[in-house]
Amino acid sequence: MTNKDLANLIFPNITKTIEDYEKIYPERNLPEGAMVTRFAPSPTGFVHMGSLLASFISSKAAKDTNGVFYLRIEDTDQKREVENGIEGIVADLKNFEINIDEGALSRTESIGNYGPYIQSERKEIYHAFIKHLLEIGMAYPCFCTEEHLDEIREMQEATKSRIGYYGRYAVCRNLKIDEAYNRIKNGEKFIIRLKSPGDFEKKIVVNDLVKGKIEFPENDLDIVIMKSDGLPTYHFAHLVDDHLMRTTHITRGDEWVSSLPIHIQLFQVFGFNPPKYAHLSPIMKQEGDTKRKLSKRKDPEAAMSYYTELGIPIKAVHLYLMTIANTNFEQWYDANKDKSIDDFKFDFKKISASGSLFDLEKLINISRNYISYLSAEEVYNNVLTWSKTYDLELYELLSKYKEYTINVFSIERYQKKPRKDYESWSSIKKNIWYMYDELFQNVDYDKGNITDKNEINNILSTYINSYYQESDDKDTWFSRIKELSTALGYCANMKEYKENPNNYKGSVADVSTVIRIALTSSTMTPDLYEIMKLLGADRVKSRILKFINA
Ligand code: GLU
Numbered sequence: 142m143t144n145k146d147l148a149n150l151i152f153p154n155i156t157k158t159i160e161d162y163e164k165i166y167p168e169r170n171l172p173e174g175a176m177v178t179r180f181a182p183s184p185t186g187f188v189h190m191g192s193l194l195a196s197f198i199s200s201k202a203a204k205d206t207n208g209v210f211y212l213r214i215e216d217t218d219q220k221r222e223v224e225n226g227i228e229g230i231v232a233d234l235k236n237f238e239i240n241i242d243e244g245a246l247s248r249t250e251s252i253g254n255y256g257p258y259i260q261s262e263r264k265e266i267y268h269a270f271i272k273h274l275l276e277i278g279m280a281y282p283c284f285c286t287e288e289h290l291d292e293i294r295e296m297q298e299a300t301k302s303r304i305g306y307y308g309r310y311a312v313c314r315n316l317k318i319d320e321a322y323n324r325i326k327n328g329e330k331f332i333i334r335l336k337s338p339g340d341f342e343k344k345i346v347v348n349d350l351v352k353g354k355i356e357f358p359e360n361d362l363d364i365v366i367m368k369s370d371g372l373p374t375y376h377f378a379h380l381v382d383d384h385l386m387r388t389t390h391i392t393r394g395d396e397w398v399s400s401l402p403i404h405i406q407l408f409q410v411f412g413f414n415p416p417k418y419a420h421l422s423p424i425m426k427q428e429g430d431t432k433r434k435l436s437k438r439k440d441p442e443a444a445m446s447y448y449t450e451l452g453i454p455i456k457a458v459h460l461y462l463m464t465i466a467n468t469n470f471e472q473w474y475d476a477n478k479d480k481s482i483d484d485f486k487f488d489f490k491k492i493s494a495s496g497s498l499f500d501l502e503k504l505i506n507i508s509r510n511y512i513s514y515l516s517a518e519e520v521y522n523n524v525l526t527w528s529k530t531y532d533l534e535l536y537e538l539l540s541k542y543k544e545y546t547i548n549v550f551s552i553e554r555y556q557k558k559p560r561k562d563y564e565s566w567s568s569i570k571k572n573i574w575y576m577y578d579e580l581f582q583n584v585d586y587d588k589g590n591i592t593d594k595n596e597i598n599n600i601l602s603t604y605i606n607s608y609y610q611e612s613d614d615k616d617t618w619f620s621r622i623k624e625l626s627t628a629l630g631y632c633a634n635m636k637e638y639k640e641n642p643n644n645y646k647g648s649v650a651d652v653s654t655v656i657r658i659a660l661t662s663s664t665m666t667p668d669l670y671e672i673m674k675l676l677g678a679d680r681v682k683s684r685i686l687k688f689i690n691a
Contacts, residue, residue: 192394355398425497452531
């Protein structure tokens with residue numbers, strides 16, 4: 142009996158060799174320096190902030206270098222799979238405008254020439270690679286039962302030895318080929334293990350793109366490469382897929398760092414070049430005095446749906462992710478406000494090794510800033526789309542008053558420092574509601590400095606009867622409010638008022654606040670002149686009358 146006989150017994154139908162697969166999935170024909178990156182989630186639920194960051198980085202690195210970014214679904218642990226897991230991931234990526242060049246689109250569809258991109262559909266390929274290892278004597282069937290493995294572990298714990306299947310504990314490693322052959326022929330259950338060539342006393346050094354040089358003992362565990370269901374383990378599938386899909390750079394969470402000795406060893410056993418690895422520290426969250434990992438379970442802001450519902454523009458989330466991803470991005474963006482992320486060159490070396498603190502307030506500020514530089518039409522289109530799902534009342538108003546609303550969004554927008562009132566699409570209504578009569582009903586009015594009702598009514602009626610002219614330009618409009626103030630005993634000049642407050646009933650600011658409150662119910666709004674222009678004479682008059690009579 143030879144290794145080959147054993148390999149043929151286990152995989153009688155596997156006829157393709159690993160050389161055949163090298164030809165089927167040849168080196169990619171890409172420009173020098175192009176990176177091939179991937180996002181390789183298990184279909185276990187929504188994409189959360191941590192994996193979004195990893196996929197965002199991977200897609201950006203590929204885009205910057207004219208490479209390829211692909212989506213691979215890692216479903217070898219089928220117990221953990223959730224319903225519509227794949228579609229959910231594809232939809233999350235799409236919603237977040239992370240485009241894939243290749244990969245799974247659903248259970249049945251994909252794009253690209255390096256597929257299948259779903260691991261459970263690659264069984265034959267994995268088997269060819271496992272068969273190869275059996276043939277060269279680098280893998281073996283293991284018949285140890287769960288009970289036996291438990292006993293080994295208990296013994297190792299009791300004697301404070303290293304846990305695992307290695308050295309003298311790896312009993313099946315030394316089975317004679319004939320014996321293994323016969324036990325399989327007799328229908329005994331087995332799994333397949335790597336015959337690890339590693340020596341725990343020796344060291345390997347891996348150069349991680351984020352963490353720098355890391356030293357590990359070599360792996361000497363005979364890890365499982367094929368489970369009893371015939372599927373490979375994650376480690377083995379990773380090797381085969383990242384090799385055949387010609388991945389050059391792997392960005393993933395640092396919970397995988399400790400697997401590096403195994404992964405590197407697997408590449409070495411086959412004589413393949415390993416890809417470069419970038420292990421990201423987890424995104425942290427401040428909680429009181431302590432920091433903890435941002436949690437998929439505990440923190441709503443870890444889910445992408447949180448941003449969609451709130452109506453935070455996706456580009457703003459991208460900007461925030463980039464500030465986490467590259468420490469020099471924020472400064473670059475400050476100096477290049479007119480540019481987009483596409484103009485920024487991502488650099489693995491500029492990833493912070495210590496990980497980032499998730500700062501929702503900062504994200505919201507980025508969003509506020511981002512929205513302030515959009516055109517009024519862009520704001521309109523975005524709010525319209527958002528409100529269609531989340532606020533039908535607003536949606537109807539926006540649809541009915543398109544031009545008008547765009548004009549509302551134009552107030553103090555096209556200037557050097559545009560207003561930053563809107564932090565998200567959902568925050569817009571509370572800023573502009575008073576511009577719509579449909580919403581301006583039974584309102585609660587703020588209080589200004591002038592509180593005497595007779596005085597307020599006097600200011601408003603004098604204004605509307607003697608000083609308001611719809612056709613006034615801004616300067617004339619304001620000089621008339623000043624004239625009104627003077628006529629009623631208020632100081633028209635703020636500087637003078639501050640010097641001699643006792644000489645006056647109040648200032649021009651108090652007078653305009655009265656008008657502002659009557660028209661908008663609020664003491665704080667964007668430019669009152671612009672608001673009045675948009676409301677138009679009829680509504681200005683009727684709102685003032687309504688307020689007088691209130
Ligand atoms: N399927 C693994 C995960 O979901 C991927 C790890 C990797 O990127 O290599 O974490």
